[in-house]
Amino acid sequence: QKEVEQDPGPLSVPEGAIVSLNCTYSNSAFQYFMWYxxxxxxxxxxxxYTYSSGNKEDGRFTAQVDKSSKYISLFIRDSQPSDxxxxxxxxxxxxxxxxxxxxxGTGTLLAVQP
Amino acid sequence: DGGxxxxxxxxxxxxxxxxxxxxxxxxxxxxxYWYRQDPGQGLRLIYYSQIVNDFQKGDIAEGYSVSREKKExxxxxxxxxxxxxxxxxxxxxxxxxxxxGELFFGEGSRLTVx
Numbered sequence: 001q002k003e004v005e006q007d008p009g010p011l012s013v014p015e016g017a018i019v020s021l022n023c024t025y026s027n028s029a030f031q032y033f034m035w036y037x038x039x040x041x042x043x044x045x046x047x048x049y050t051y052s053s054g055n056k057e058d059g060r061f062t063a064q065v066d067k068s069s070k071y072i073s074l075f076i077r078d079s080q081p082s083d084x085x086x087x088x089x090x091x092x093x094x095x096x097x098x099x100x101x102x103x104x105g106t107g108t109l110l111a112v113q114p
Numbered sequence: 115d116g117g118x119x120x121x122x123x124x125x126x127x128x129x130x131x132x133x134x135x136x137x138x139x140x141x142x143x144x145x146x147y148w149y150r151q152d153p154g155q156g157l158r159l160i161y162y163s164q165i166v167n168d169f170q171k172g173d174i175a176e177g178y179s180v181s182r183e184k185k186e187x188x189x190x191x192x193x194x195x196x197x198x199x200x201x202x203x204x205x206x207x208x209x210x211x212x213x214x215g216e217l218f219f220g221e222g223s224r225l226t227v228x
Contacts, residue, residue: 008154034216043118043204043219044157088156102217106156 003027004091006105015114019076023089023105026070030091030103033065035074038086038107047087048074079112086110116141120205120220127192127199127227135190135223137205144210146188147217150174151202160203163188164210192225200227 006023013019021035032051036044048063050056056063064073072089086107118139127133139146148160159172163182177196182188192199202224206217 004156006156041222041224043120043206043221044217045219046216049216101159104157106154 002105003103004089004105006089006108008106008108010109010111012111012113013079015079015081015112017079017112019074019079019083019110019112021074021076021087021089021108021110023072023091024070025072025091025103027091027093027103028067028070029093032092033063033072034090034102035061035063035072036088036090036104038088040085044088081112081114084111118205118207118218118220120203120223122223123221125223125225127225129227130194132191132193133225135192135203135205135225137188137190137220138186139188139205139207139218140186141207141218142185143207143218144185145208146182147206147208148172148178148180148188148190149204149206151204151222157204160190199225201225 004025035048037047038044050063050065053065053067060077062075086109088107089105090102092102121136145164147162149157151157158174160178161169161172161180163169166182166185169180169182177193179191202222204222205220208217
């Protein structure tokens with residue numbers, strides 16, 4: 001079992017839709033959770049960062065972590081064609097512990113149709 | 115503009131040849147990383163360096179070598195011992211190894227073995 005699992009998609013939605021992207025993880029020692037966005041043939045860029053459980057909102061994006069179910073979500077409101085990209089979730093534990101390495105999911109390919 | 119520069123963007127190699135991928139950063143970051151990205155596999159860590167003249171193997175170091183003679187530079191050599199080198203290679207940096215997962219990525223180098 002991979003430590004971070006992510007549905008590869010592709011996920012196709014119409015412009016303006018609410019998008020829900022999800023990951024699960026297996027290691028309860030993970031404390032830091034990130035979402036990276038990667039456009040085609042480019043490097044990933046950090047989109048959202050969350051520590052422990054809870055929600056974090058930034059404009060149209062909301063990151064949610066539920067540590068009890070080991071579930072990570074990213075919601076995109078009012079999706080735009082420019083949101084079309086691969087979204088990678090990632091998680092890590094505390095520095096110095098056995099889980100301090102950043103573990104990435106395989107990425108979900110999102111296409112927002114105009 | 116601060117960032118990470120990878121070169122070349124595209125590289126073709128014949129079997130049995132070593133190739134070196136360049137990575138330069140002007141973010142004044144201590145830690146640098148090399149990842150390999152393959153379809154359906156996510157990002158896998160090859161090598162990382164926390165400080166000049168020091169580096170550590172990641173999960174898939176076999177067939178690769180690195181050096182860290184300057185803070186700004188972390189070149190990756192893909193040797194002929196790497197059995198399946200065709201992939202997208204990403205260099206990243208973070209303020210320090212202790213930083214909580216905020217990696218900054220370059221634009222990547224795509225290596226194809228002919």
